[in-house]
Amino acid sequence: MTEEKEIFHRHIQRAGLKRTAQRDLILDVFLRTEEHLSSEDLYNLVKREDSGVGHTTVYRTLKLLAEAGLAREVRFGDGRTRYEHNYKHPHHDHMICTECSTTVEFFSPEFEAIQDAIAAQHGFEPVQHSLRIFGICPNCQCSARDNGRKESAAEPRVRFTSAPGTH
Amino acid sequence: MTEEKEIFHRHIQRAGLKRTAQRDLILDVFLRTEEHLSSEDLYNLVKREDSGVGHTTVYRTLKLLAEAGLAREVRFGDGRTRYEHNYKHPHHDHMICTECSTTVEFFSPEFEAIQDAIAAQHGFEPVQHSLRIFGICPNCQCSARDNGRKESAAEPRVRFTSAPGTH
DNA sequence: TTGATTGCAAAGCATTTGCATGCTA
DNA sequence: TAGCATGCAAATGCTTTGCAATCAA
Numbered sequence: 001m002t003e004e005k006e007i008f009h010r011h012i013q014r015a016g017l018k019r020t021a022q023r024d025l026i027l028d029v030f031l032r033t034e035e036h037l038s039s040e041d042l043y044n045l046v047k048r049e050d051s052g053v054g055h056t057t058v059y060r061t062l063k064l065l066a067e068a069g070l071a072r073e074v075r076f077g078d079g080r081t082r083y084e085h086n087y088k089h090p091h092h093d094h095m096i097c098t099e100c101s102t103t104v105e106f107f108s109p110e111f112e113a114i115q116d117a118i119a120a121q122h123g124f125e126p127v128q129h130s131l132r133i134f135g136i137c138p139n140c141q142c143s144a145r146d147n148g149r150k151e152s153a154a155e156p157r158v159r160f161t162s163a164p165g166t167h
Numbered sequence: 168m169t170e171e172k173e174i175f176h177r178h179i180q181r182a183g184l185k186r187t188a189q190r191d192l193i194l195d196v197f198l199r200t201e202e203h204l205s206s207e208d209l210y211n212l213v214k215r216e217d218s219g220v221g222h223t224t225v226y227r228t229l230k231l232l233a234e235a236g237l238a239r240e241v242r243f244g245d246g247r248t249r250y251e252h253n254y255k256h257p258h259h260d261h262m263i264c265t266e267c268s269t270t271v272e273f274f275s276p277e278f279e280a281i282q283d284a285i286a287a288q289h290g291f292e293p294v295q296h297s298l299r300i301f302g303i304c305p306n307c308q309c310s311a312r313d314n315g316r317k318e319s320a321a322e323p324r325v326r327f328t329s330a331p332g333t334h
Numbered sequence: 335t336t337g338a339t340t341g342c343a344a345a346g347c348a349t350t351t352g353c354a355t356g357c358t359a
Numbered sequence: 360t361a362g363c364a365t366g367c368a369a370a371t372g373c374t375t376t377g378c379a380a381t382c383a384a
Contacts, residue, residue, distance in 0.1 A: 018358045054366040104289050122271050123305035131298045138290035185383050221341040
């Protein structure tokens, strides 16, 4: 954690920016929270410790953290940007429950290999990738079974709406 | 194409909806365009043929097409929803150029297999997935070389901004 | 005739920016 | 002291909804 702070301050210096109490606090709270935080989530957490910090600053600081390599943007399909730890949290992908939004992180070397192969096949120089598997988590599968499949074919206007996320 | 229209009308009937000239036109234009269209893109195309059609109708009709299984939502990381053909355009993933936004579609059976395996590993019932590989396309790699790497390390406020898309 | 459809205008939302004030370096 | 940072308010951009008028079945 101290290491991350050093990285942050070094980044700030290199970029000709300034160290401030807000930025320090925001980084601190971010580091203490092992979750996928939206700028608003983090804002709420930070506000608890210093109600004077504004949403804008949190938003801007998250971008700064991403620049510094400490945070990484993730998007799960609800229209909001989240951030996860990036430093010493190597690349991984996500599986997201379409029912309860629980997310599981995973890493598959085979995946990485195939991806590079595909990129090469098309002459692309790979930069990054985003893989999200949407599915129903074990928990929600059980609840569905318990509830005895509530939606059969009765409603007047059927909800055909496609599953969340992108394809 | 006639087939798609039948599917659409059948869907409309089944759902107790109504067939309208606007919907027919929107579907028609959509089918004629083999691209990833945002609701606004499609709106602009449709307007050329009937300036009376509103953006809202296009937007709503695209959702309808998705329900009917004719269109499929895709998101490439700029914050806008696009639609691509879904009928007789089996599942595939995308590779997106971070420079010029060119997209290449691809399909990898190995991928599909591994994904199911991963889902199973975690007890998830897979619903769908989204894989996007961001990279630099052959074309842009050349232009970069031609321009002699314009950005070295001179600018006052360096752009560390992370690559587009999610991770 | 009934109820879905349309399209305008306006609301929602998350994100981003303008700007006067406040603070690091 | 110069110039970056802050945070409020307001703008943005895309998406979604309210609603009165219109139209398909």
